[in-house]
Amino acid sequence: MSAPPNPSPNNALDRLWLTEAVRLREEHAGPLDDAEANRQARAQGGELAQLIEHRALWLARRDGLIEALRHWRQGARLAGFALVLIALLTGTGLALAALGDGVRPVNVFWALGSLLGLNLLTLLGWLLGFFFAGDAGGALGRLWLWLSEKLARDARAVQLAPALLAVLEQRRLGRWLLGLGVHGLWLVAMSSALLTLLALLATRRYGFVWETTILGESTFISLTQSLGVLPSLLGFSVPDIEQIRSSGDLANGVESARQSWAGWLVGVVLVYGLLPRLLLALFCYLRWQRGRAQLRLDLQLPAYRLLRERLQPPSERLGISDAAPERLHAPSAGAQLDGSEGAVLVGIELDQSHPWPPKVPKAVADAGVLDDREQRRRLLEQLTRFPPQRLAIACDPRRSPDRGTLALIGELSRCATATRVWLLQPTAGEPLDSYRLQDWKQALDSLGLLHSTSAPLTWLETGHD
Incomplete structure (x- = not known):
């Protein structure tokens, strides 16, 4: 029996992925009918890892796993588009909630907390998971994998997500791939928030104030200036001490401080909200690319050791x-x-x-x-x-x-x-x-x-x- 004429994947990761999916399938359902696959693999020759890969790709073509992988990728793209859309809407919603409709003055630190609070909390959760739990994917990464499988709508794709995680676990690449997805989504969300913030500040007239009951004026002055150090290096304005003091008096006008506060708010969101996600996304991407090039088939797995007897018979290995x-x-x-x-x-x-x-x-x-x-x-x-x-x-x-x-x-x-x-x-x-x-x-x-x-x-x- 010959396999369907589906082309084999040219991507090394896809070939390893399919090989691992075949292994998991045999672990759950028992050995497959692989006589023809073994013959085809031996005919192509090569090292044991190559023979195992040839065998797995032949079985994947025969059993429709390559087509299932294509469906899974389509589902992954749809899931990615859905999450990006959610991220865009989230960023827009954060900016709208922070500035309001312009009728009431904007509490600058309340607005800052609305724009950066959720982002910083999830970033802290990612860091804790990365260093202590070994889970750098977070809920968003697992949600993406779950949506990818559901949107694939192919029963044959059930082993693909576990197989991908098993392949990536070899070099602990799962944290980098899922981390790239998490930081990429937050990068989209913060970019959307920043653009919405700029659009609102350009089209509406906002006043900025700070309010407190238990904190003193000096606390807000030092906090504002400390947060403005890095944005000022990029050319963003920072309110001076008199502008900060005048913004704390609701009875006084704050016309002279509007542009300074607006520049400060945009700079803080850019430096402390968007740039950390951008740098972490680039770091995860570089680690992902480096580790991906080092992926190899793990020949120490029991299933692959058993395949040695069929793909490299002892009569050939031992000789006379x-x-x-x-x-x-x-x-x-x-x-x-x-x-x-x-x-x-x-x-x-x-x-x-x-x-x-x-x-x-x-x-x-x-x-x-x-x-x-x-x-x-x-x-x-x-x-x-x-x-x-x-x-x-x-x-x-x-x-x-x-x-x-x-x-x-x-x-x-x-x-x-x-x-x-x-x-x-x-x-x-x-x-x-x-x-x-x-x-x-x-x-x-x-x-x-x-x-x-x-x-x-x-x-x-x-x-x-």
Whole structure:
């Protein structure tokens, strides 16, 4: 079965994301039918991480995860637009609430608290979460992820948000991505508040006062001048002491102080409200970009360690541990393994004392003798593409049943409907080690394979003994 013709993602993060989504899906629903995916991955070659990624992308195309990712991204964009709209309305509402309709004088510190209070409280919450709880995303970040999944409207996308968080947790990038979203939204809100503030000050006539019952005049003078230090460096006006004092007397006019107070208010909102969010957003963005380039597949996860056996079979990794004979057997081409033959005979590491090939019926394809890794790989790939109905594997029981040979036999057996192992009899005059033969039988029994010391040629030809 071939996968749908959906293109693979070119983005490295998307490929890791989909690979992790496939892993989580298999953890919850059990192993997927991945025979074709494994074959395609092995055909493309590469390191284990690349093979796992190729396999996951093939499964993602087959099962619609790439399409689900596209829907999730659409949902994420819609959720982002919704949050940006909320941020714009929030900023506008803060400015309108701070200045009012212009009929009553504006209490400058009450207005300042309205414009900056919520922003500073959420910023403090972000800092506390960042340093103590390890949660830099905050409620806005989690809300965005939740809205993204809901707006995707695709049941296949259920594992995408957890998979994204799992990938980002590798380098603790979640705090930077969600932090970028949080500071970006507040940057939008404060920009909206500042623009609305400028528009109101440009089109309405406002008076500014300060009022208190328990605090003295000196407190407001020092607080106003302290807050105005940084804005004054950017050219914003700061009320002088006489203007501050006159603004505290409701009976006196404050005409001369209006422009100074307006400039001070705009400068304070810019410096203490907008710029911190801008700097933090840039910082989170730079850390996100740096960490994103270092993302790698975590091969220590149990699921990926298990995949090693299927994507890099031990027969390929271990190779042949025995010394090479003086003359290697060239595998016979025999009949073509093109799917037209229903039976295949193959030998594994046979020496010159065993004449090969035996006389086989025309209906049986002779795959020769496997002596090196390249021959094994070619035959495995060919049998994977065209699995035979019956497969007979000839082995020399004088050799020890090492792990590499047993792994190769197991891999070959998985390529056929039925498999038997032929334990060759020694040539005339050579003794047979009964203990080693027993080791072979026990090893093959553990693999669940039928074995015999007699030639299974009749079975290969007819399907029965």
